[in-house]
Amino acid sequence: MHFASFAVAALAASVVAVPVVAQQPVASNQSPPQVVGAQLRTLDKLVARVAQVDAPLNQEVKVGTLAITVRACVMSPPEAPPESSAFLEITETKPGEQPKQIFSGWMFASSPALSALENPVYDVWVVACKMTPTASKPAAAPPPASSKPR
Numbered sequence: 001m002h003f004a005s006f007a008v009a010a011l012a013a014s015v016v017a018v019p020v021v022a023q024q025p026v027a028s029n030q031s032p033p034q035v036v037g038a039q040l041r042t043l044d045k046l047v048a049r050v051a052q053v054d055a056p057l058n059q060e061v062k063v064g065t066l067a068i069t070v071r072a073c074v075m076s077p078p079e080a081p082p083e084s085s086a087f088l089e090i091t092e093t094k095p096g097e098q099p100k101q102i103f104s105g106w107m108f109a110s111s112p113a114l115s116a117l118e119n120p121v122y123d124v125w126v127v128a129c130k131m132t133p134t135a136s137k138p139a140a141a142p143p144p145a146s147s148k149p150r
Contacts, residue, residue, distance in 0.1 A: 033131040038073040038086040043123040066122055067091045073129035084109040086126045
């Protein structure tokens, strides 16, 4: 294999490895799915309660004393190993205190310990990105029939 072929193959491999917002082949009469939020799981360590939370993009979701905001969620392309990553901002409000941001960063579904929330009461981790359902575009109306006889 000569150098030019190797360079093209290396460039193609590096492009495939970059996560992107979910892109799937879509028929021409369908609109592509869009990321609308993230599916999270939380653990309240005091009462050993696990909850699933659907968090829309840029909307605050309350979990106990936490306020979680998903700013972005990305998925790997279909040809790459499955991965969902979300950028989260988490604020804690304790009774009688001002809200305090305790986490701001990316969390990865496949490696929750890589960038984890460090809190004595709660664990939060990303499960997947939430997508809009693929909706069909309305079909074009047929042309009106002519009322003139031929």
